[in-house]
Amino acid sequence: MKYDLHLHTTASDGRLKPAELVKMAVDRGLEVMAVTDHDSIGGIDEALSAAGKFPKIYVIPGVEINTDLASGELHVLGYFLDYNDHDLAASLEKIRESRVGRAQKMIEKLRKLGKPVEWQRIQELARGESVCRPHIAQAMLEKGYVNSEREAFDKFIGRNGPAYVEREKIKPVEAVEIIKHARGIPVLAHPADIENLDDMIVELKAAGLVGLEAYYAQYHKPVIEKLVKMAQKYGLLTTGGTDYHHFQDGGEIALGSADIPKESIEKLFGAAGRHIDLS
Ligand SMILES: [Zn+2]
Ligand SMILES: [Zn+2]
Secondary structure, three states, X not given: OOEEEEEOOOOOXXXXXXXXXXXXXXXXXXXXXXXXXXXXXXXXXXXXXXXXXXOOOEEEEEEEEXXXXXXXXXXXXXXXXXXXXXXXXXXXXHHHHHHHHHHHHHHHHHHHOOOOOOHHHHHHHHOOOOOOHHHHHHHHHHHOOOOOHHHHHHHXXXXXXXXXXXOOOOOHHHHHHHHHHOOOEEEEOOHHHOOOHHHHXXXXXXXXXXXEEEEEOOOOHHHHHHHHHHHHHXXXXXXXXXXXXXXXXXXXXXXXXXXXXXXXXXXXXXXXXXXXXXO
Protein backbone atom coordinates (compact mmCIF):
# COMPACT_ATOMS: atom_id res chain seq x y z
CA MET A 1 0.00 0.00 0.00
CA LYS A 2 1.63 3.19 -1.13
CA TYR A 3 -1.10 5.79 -1.15
CA ASP A 4 -3.38 7.43 1.39
CA LEU A 5 -5.64 10.25 0.30
CA HIS A 6 -7.59 10.81 3.51
CA LEU A 7 -5.60 11.99 6.52
CA HIS A 8 -6.19 14.37 9.43
CA THR A 9 -3.75 16.47 11.45
CA THR A 10 -3.89 18.84 14.42
CA ALA A 11 -5.36 21.40 11.98
CA SER A 12 -8.65 19.59 12.74
CA ASP A 13 -9.22 16.56 14.96
CA GLY A 14 -6.08 14.58 14.10
CA ARG A 15 -3.53 14.07 16.88
CA LEU A 16 -0.33 14.35 14.84
CA LYS A 17 1.14 17.63 13.67
CA PRO A 18 1.35 17.84 9.88
CA ALA A 19 5.14 17.28 9.93
CA GLU A 20 4.72 14.24 12.20
CA LEU A 21 2.07 12.82 9.88
CA VAL A 22 4.35 13.23 6.86
CA LYS A 23 7.19 11.55 8.76
CA MET A 24 4.92 8.61 9.62
CA ALA A 25 3.82 8.31 5.98
CA VAL A 26 7.46 8.33 4.85
CA ASP A 27 8.35 5.70 7.45
CA ARG A 28 5.51 3.53 6.17
CA GLY A 29 6.82 3.84 2.61
CA LEU A 30 4.01 5.94 1.12
CA GLU A 31 4.52 7.59 -2.27
CA VAL A 32 1.44 9.82 -2.29
CA MET A 33 -0.54 11.23 0.62
CA ALA A 34 -3.17 13.94 0.98
CA VAL A 35 -3.76 16.14 4.01
CA THR A 36 -7.55 16.49 4.31
CA ASP A 37 -8.49 18.31 7.50
CA HIS A 38 -12.09 19.12 8.38
CA ASP A 39 -12.93 22.60 7.11
CA SER A 40 -9.27 23.63 7.33
CA ILE A 41 -6.22 24.05 5.13
CA GLY A 42 -4.18 25.10 8.17
CA GLY A 43 -1.95 22.01 8.05
CA ILE A 44 -0.92 22.21 4.43
CA ASP A 45 2.04 24.60 4.56
CA GLU A 46 3.73 22.59 7.31
CA ALA A 47 3.03 19.27 5.54
CA LEU A 48 4.46 20.51 2.25
CA SER A 49 7.60 21.91 3.82
CA ALA A 50 8.08 18.68 5.81
CA ALA A 51 7.66 16.68 2.58
CA GLY A 52 10.38 18.79 0.99
CA LYS A 53 12.91 16.99 3.17
CA PHE A 54 11.93 13.60 1.76
CA PRO A 55 12.41 13.11 -1.99
CA LYS A 56 10.03 10.16 -2.34
CA ILE A 57 6.73 11.44 -1.01
CA TYR A 58 4.19 13.63 -2.80
CA VAL A 59 1.79 15.58 -0.58
CA ILE A 60 -1.50 16.65 -2.18
CA PRO A 61 -3.03 19.74 -0.57
CA GLY A 62 -6.57 18.82 0.40
CA VAL A 63 -9.54 19.47 2.65
CA GLU A 64 -12.63 17.62 3.92
CA ILE A 65 -15.69 19.85 4.14
CA ASN A 66 -18.45 18.65 6.46
CA THR A 67 -21.93 19.27 5.13
CA ASP A 68 -25.40 18.33 6.32
CA LEU A 69 -28.26 16.17 5.15
CA ALA A 70 -31.59 15.63 6.90
CA SER A 71 -30.37 12.12 7.78
CA GLY A 72 -26.85 12.99 8.92
CA GLU A 73 -23.60 14.43 7.62
CA LEU A 74 -22.06 14.22 4.20
CA HIS A 75 -18.36 14.96 3.70
CA VAL A 76 -16.77 16.31 0.53
CA LEU A 77 -13.04 15.94 -0.02
CA GLY A 78 -11.13 18.43 -2.15
CA TYR A 79 -7.75 17.68 -3.77
CA PHE A 80 -5.07 19.85 -5.39
CA LEU A 81 -6.67 22.97 -4.02
CA ASP A 82 -5.18 26.34 -4.63
CA TYR A 83 -4.72 26.67 -0.88
CA ASN A 84 -3.56 30.28 -1.14
CA ASP A 85 -6.91 31.30 -2.64
CA HIS A 86 -8.47 34.04 -0.49
CA ASP A 87 -12.07 33.01 -1.15
CA LEU A 88 -11.26 29.47 -0.03
CA ALA A 89 -9.72 30.72 3.20
CA ALA A 90 -12.75 32.98 3.81
CA SER A 91 -15.29 30.21 3.12
CA LEU A 92 -13.53 27.76 5.44
CA GLU A 93 -13.14 30.43 8.11
CA LYS A 94 -16.89 30.99 8.03
CA ILE A 95 -17.55 27.27 8.42
CA ARG A 96 -15.09 27.05 11.33
CA GLU A 97 -16.80 29.97 13.08
CA SER A 98 -20.04 28.01 13.01
CA ARG A 99 -18.13 25.20 14.75
CA VAL A 100 -17.08 27.59 17.54
CA GLY A 101 -20.67 28.70 18.16
CA ARG A 102 -21.77 25.08 18.20
CA ALA A 103 -19.03 23.97 20.60
CA GLN A 104 -19.92 26.78 23.00
CA LYS A 105 -23.58 25.72 22.97
CA MET A 106 -22.55 22.13 23.67
CA ILE A 107 -20.41 23.26 26.60
CA GLU A 108 -23.41 25.15 27.97
CA LYS A 109 -25.52 21.99 27.74
CA LEU A 110 -22.81 19.98 29.47
CA ARG A 111 -22.67 22.56 32.26
CA LYS A 112 -26.41 22.17 32.80
CA LEU A 113 -25.91 18.40 32.90
CA GLY A 114 -23.40 18.87 35.73
CA LYS A 115 -20.37 18.15 33.51
CA PRO A 116 -18.64 21.51 33.08
CA VAL A 117 -15.61 21.77 30.79
CA GLU A 118 -13.67 24.96 30.15
CA TRP A 119 -13.93 26.67 26.79
CA GLN A 120 -10.29 27.70 27.15
CA ARG A 121 -9.24 24.04 27.37
CA ILE A 122 -11.22 23.19 24.22
CA GLN A 123 -9.45 26.02 22.41
CA GLU A 124 -6.07 24.75 23.59
CA LEU A 125 -6.89 21.27 22.33
CA ALA A 126 -8.02 22.71 18.98
CA ARG A 127 -4.80 24.77 18.73
CA GLY A 128 -6.49 27.61 16.87
CA GLU A 129 -7.84 25.36 14.11
CA SER A 130 -11.19 23.63 13.56
CA VAL A 131 -12.97 22.96 16.86
CA CYS A 132 -14.34 19.42 16.65
CA ARG A 133 -16.35 17.19 18.94
CA PRO A 134 -13.34 14.95 19.75
CA HIS A 135 -11.79 18.01 21.42
CA ILE A 136 -14.80 18.23 23.74
CA ALA A 137 -14.57 14.46 24.32
CA GLN A 138 -10.89 14.87 25.22
CA ALA A 139 -11.71 17.61 27.73
CA MET A 140 -14.44 15.43 29.28
CA LEU A 141 -12.00 12.55 29.62
CA GLU A 142 -9.45 14.82 31.28
CA LYS A 143 -12.12 15.83 33.81
CA GLY A 144 -12.86 12.18 34.53
CA TYR A 145 -16.52 12.40 33.46
CA VAL A 146 -16.03 9.48 31.09
CA ASN A 147 -13.60 6.59 30.79
CA SER A 148 -12.96 7.07 27.08
CA GLU A 149 -13.63 9.58 24.34
CA ARG A 150 -15.98 7.07 22.76
CA GLU A 151 -18.06 7.07 25.95
CA ALA A 152 -18.32 10.87 25.73
CA PHE A 153 -19.89 10.46 22.28
CA ASP A 154 -22.13 7.57 23.33
CA LYS A 155 -23.49 9.27 26.45
CA PHE A 156 -23.32 13.01 25.77
CA ILE A 157 -22.18 14.52 22.50
CA GLY A 158 -23.12 11.94 19.86
CA ARG A 159 -25.95 12.73 17.47
CA ASN A 160 -28.69 11.63 19.87
CA GLY A 161 -26.87 12.65 23.05
CA PRO A 162 -28.26 15.18 25.57
CA ALA A 163 -25.43 17.68 24.92
CA TYR A 164 -25.49 17.41 21.13
CA VAL A 165 -25.94 20.59 19.09
CA GLU A 166 -26.16 20.71 15.31
CA ARG A 167 -23.84 22.91 13.31
CA GLU A 168 -25.12 25.67 11.10
CA LYS A 169 -26.08 23.71 8.04
CA ILE A 170 -24.02 23.66 4.86
CA LYS A 171 -25.39 22.03 1.74
CA PRO A 172 -23.28 19.37 -0.03
CA VAL A 173 -23.49 21.39 -3.27
CA GLU A 174 -21.95 24.39 -1.51
CA ALA A 175 -18.91 22.32 -0.52
CA VAL A 176 -18.43 21.17 -4.11
CA GLU A 177 -18.67 24.78 -5.26
CA ILE A 178 -16.15 26.02 -2.66
CA ILE A 179 -13.64 23.38 -3.83
CA LYS A 180 -14.25 24.07 -7.54
CA HIS A 181 -13.83 27.78 -6.96
CA ALA A 182 -10.36 27.06 -5.54
CA ARG A 183 -9.57 24.96 -8.63
CA GLY A 184 -9.68 21.73 -6.60
CA ILE A 185 -11.04 18.27 -7.42
CA PRO A 186 -14.22 17.52 -5.40
CA VAL A 187 -14.69 13.92 -4.27
CA LEU A 188 -17.57 12.46 -2.25
CA ALA A 189 -16.08 11.02 0.97
CA HIS A 190 -16.98 7.59 2.49
CA PRO A 191 -20.22 7.47 0.45
CA ALA A 192 -21.52 3.99 1.33
CA ASP A 193 -24.01 5.08 3.99
CA ILE A 194 -25.50 8.05 2.18
CA GLU A 195 -29.25 7.67 1.62
CA ASN A 196 -30.37 7.88 -2.01
CA LEU A 197 -26.76 7.88 -3.14
CA ASP A 198 -27.65 7.83 -6.85
CA ASP A 199 -29.71 11.00 -6.58
CA MET A 200 -27.00 12.69 -4.53
CA ILE A 201 -24.33 11.82 -7.09
CA VAL A 202 -26.44 13.18 -9.94
CA GLU A 203 -27.03 16.43 -8.04
CA LEU A 204 -23.39 16.85 -7.04
CA LYS A 205 -22.04 15.88 -10.43
CA ALA A 206 -24.08 18.69 -11.96
CA ALA A 207 -22.30 21.02 -9.51
CA GLY A 208 -18.87 19.66 -10.48
CA LEU A 209 -18.24 16.48 -8.48
CA VAL A 210 -15.32 14.54 -10.00
CA GLY A 211 -14.80 11.49 -7.81
CA LEU A 212 -16.07 8.93 -5.31
CA GLU A 213 -14.05 7.67 -2.34
CA ALA A 214 -14.65 4.00 -3.14
CA TYR A 215 -11.47 2.61 -1.55
CA TYR A 216 -12.26 3.75 1.98
CA ALA A 217 -10.22 1.53 4.30
CA GLN A 218 -13.16 0.72 6.58
CA TYR A 219 -15.21 -0.76 3.72
CA HIS A 220 -15.32 -4.45 2.92
CA LYS A 221 -14.73 -5.72 -0.59
CA PRO A 222 -18.39 -6.01 -1.74
CA VAL A 223 -19.04 -2.40 -0.70
CA ILE A 224 -15.93 -1.21 -2.53
CA GLU A 225 -16.91 -3.15 -5.66
CA LYS A 226 -20.39 -1.61 -5.59
CA LEU A 227 -18.94 1.88 -5.27
CA VAL A 228 -16.41 1.31 -8.06
CA LYS A 229 -19.30 0.25 -10.34
CA MET A 230 -21.23 3.33 -9.33
CA ALA A 231 -18.25 5.54 -10.14
CA GLN A 232 -18.04 3.93 -13.58
CA LYS A 233 -21.77 4.41 -14.14
CA TYR A 234 -21.55 8.12 -13.43
CA GLY A 235 -18.17 8.77 -15.03
CA LEU A 236 -16.42 9.56 -11.74
CA LEU A 237 -12.88 8.72 -10.77
CA THR A 238 -12.17 6.77 -7.60
CA THR A 239 -10.01 7.67 -4.59
CA GLY A 240 -9.40 6.14 -1.19
CA GLY A 241 -7.76 6.44 2.18
CA THR A 242 -7.81 5.48 5.82
CA ASP A 243 -9.25 8.61 7.45
CA TYR A 244 -6.35 8.33 9.88
CA HIS A 245 -6.42 10.58 12.96
CA HIS A 246 -3.85 8.91 15.24
CA PHE A 247 -6.60 8.54 17.86
CA GLN A 248 -4.71 5.57 19.36
CA ASP A 249 -7.97 4.13 20.67
CA GLY A 250 -7.15 0.64 19.45
CA GLY A 251 -9.86 0.62 16.80
CA GLU A 252 -8.11 2.69 14.19
CA ILE A 253 -6.92 1.42 10.82
CA ALA A 254 -3.21 2.11 10.27
CA LEU A 255 -2.12 4.98 8.07
CA GLY A 256 -1.43 3.83 4.52
CA SER A 257 -3.41 0.60 4.70
CA ALA A 258 -6.13 1.45 2.17
CA ASP A 259 -5.77 -0.66 -0.96
CA ILE A 260 -5.98 1.93 -3.75
CA PRO A 261 -5.10 0.97 -7.35
CA LYS A 262 -2.28 2.85 -9.01
CA GLU A 263 -4.60 3.88 -11.89
CA SER A 264 -6.86 5.71 -9.44
CA ILE A 265 -3.94 7.84 -8.30
CA GLU A 266 -2.83 8.50 -11.88
CA LYS A 267 -6.34 9.53 -12.90
CA LEU A 268 -6.61 11.92 -9.97
CA PHE A 269 -3.35 13.57 -10.97
CA GLY A 270 -4.57 13.64 -14.58
CA ALA A 271 -7.81 15.37 -13.55
CA ALA A 272 -5.67 18.05 -11.89
CA GLY A 273 -3.60 18.44 -15.05
CA ARG A 274 -0.56 16.85 -13.43
CA HIS A 275 1.54 13.82 -14.06
CA ILE A 276 3.24 11.52 -11.59
CA ASP A 277 5.63 8.63 -12.17
CA LEU A 278 4.67 5.98 -9.65
CA SER A 279 6.86 2.97 -8.95
ZN1 LIG B 1 -15.42 12.24 6.89
ZN1 LIG C 1 -11.99 12.34 7.48
